Amino acid sequence: MGTMHSTAQPTPALALRDVSKRYGAGDATVTALDSVDLEIAPGTLTAVMGPSGSGKSTLLHLAAGLDAPTSGDVVIGGTSVVGLDDDALTALRREQVGVVFQSFNLVPSLTALENVELPALLAGRSPDRARIAELLADLGVTGLESRRPHELSGGQQQRFAIARALAQRPAIVLADEPTGALDSVTSIEVQEILVRHAAAGQAIVVVTHDPAVAARAERVVLLRDGRIDGDLPATDAATIAQRMLTAGAR
Secondary structure (H helix, E strand, O other): OOOOOOOOOOOOOEEEEEEEEEEOOHHHOEEEEEEEEEEEOOOOEEEEEOOOOOOHHHHHHHHOOOOOOOEEEEEEOOEEOOOOOHHHHHHHHHHHEEEEEOOOOOOOOOOHHHHHHHHHHHOOOOOOHHHHHHHHHHOOOOOOOOOOHHHOOHHHHHHHHHHHHHOOOOOEEEEEOOOOOOOHHHHHHHHHHHHHHHHOOOEEEEEOOOHHHHOOOOEEEEEEOOEEEEEEEOOOHHHHHHHHHHHHOO
16 A cells, blocks of 8 residues: 555545547437546535536436446446446446435335345345444434335435435445425435535535535536536535526526
8 A cells, every 4th residue: 555645635436537428329429428527535525416418317327337438437436337347337336336316216115124225135245234223323214114115204215215325335325316305394404414424424426406405515516518517616505506597698
């Protein structure tokens, strides 16, 4: 390893290096991402915003290892996805990536606890029960472990989904409109949880349309037409909303 200097940067949880993603061929080619460079450091909460068609979903898919770039490189937790076969990509995803969706995506036939344990079981490992118990206590859902998803409120389901994403200690947690289906009080609580876990060392990326959610992040990345159109430090919701509006005025 050698001696670490104070200037040494930790390995990014996620790095996109000159990433382009194109779909289709010939005249029908659509460029979803166009030469994007982005690094996400551990222990940070980053919001990604942009209008529909800006490339947010593509960025999320590439960051989750669900898709490979057409050109450039995606590095997740220090491992490059380029050249990995499907099995290796699946393994990388299970080890290094947690995902929280707007629709919770809990398996209805499993209990809440079984849903949280699922990523470890799929990876052929024993769930870290102490870690999971700690997360559920932190998320305020202790005592609900044996319920099925339909027996939980939306906010409770999202808390279990967050526990599932965090249980494996992945390099990066990707949250896709995680508060979109929640009422405003629950939404604020879920944002607080994500902020807390970023502070505890996870890298969390939230894709959102909501300036109020983005205002909780320490960094806001704006996408437009497949390119990064702005990279702002922490700011307030009004400034973010204004920036989104002015970005649209060509």
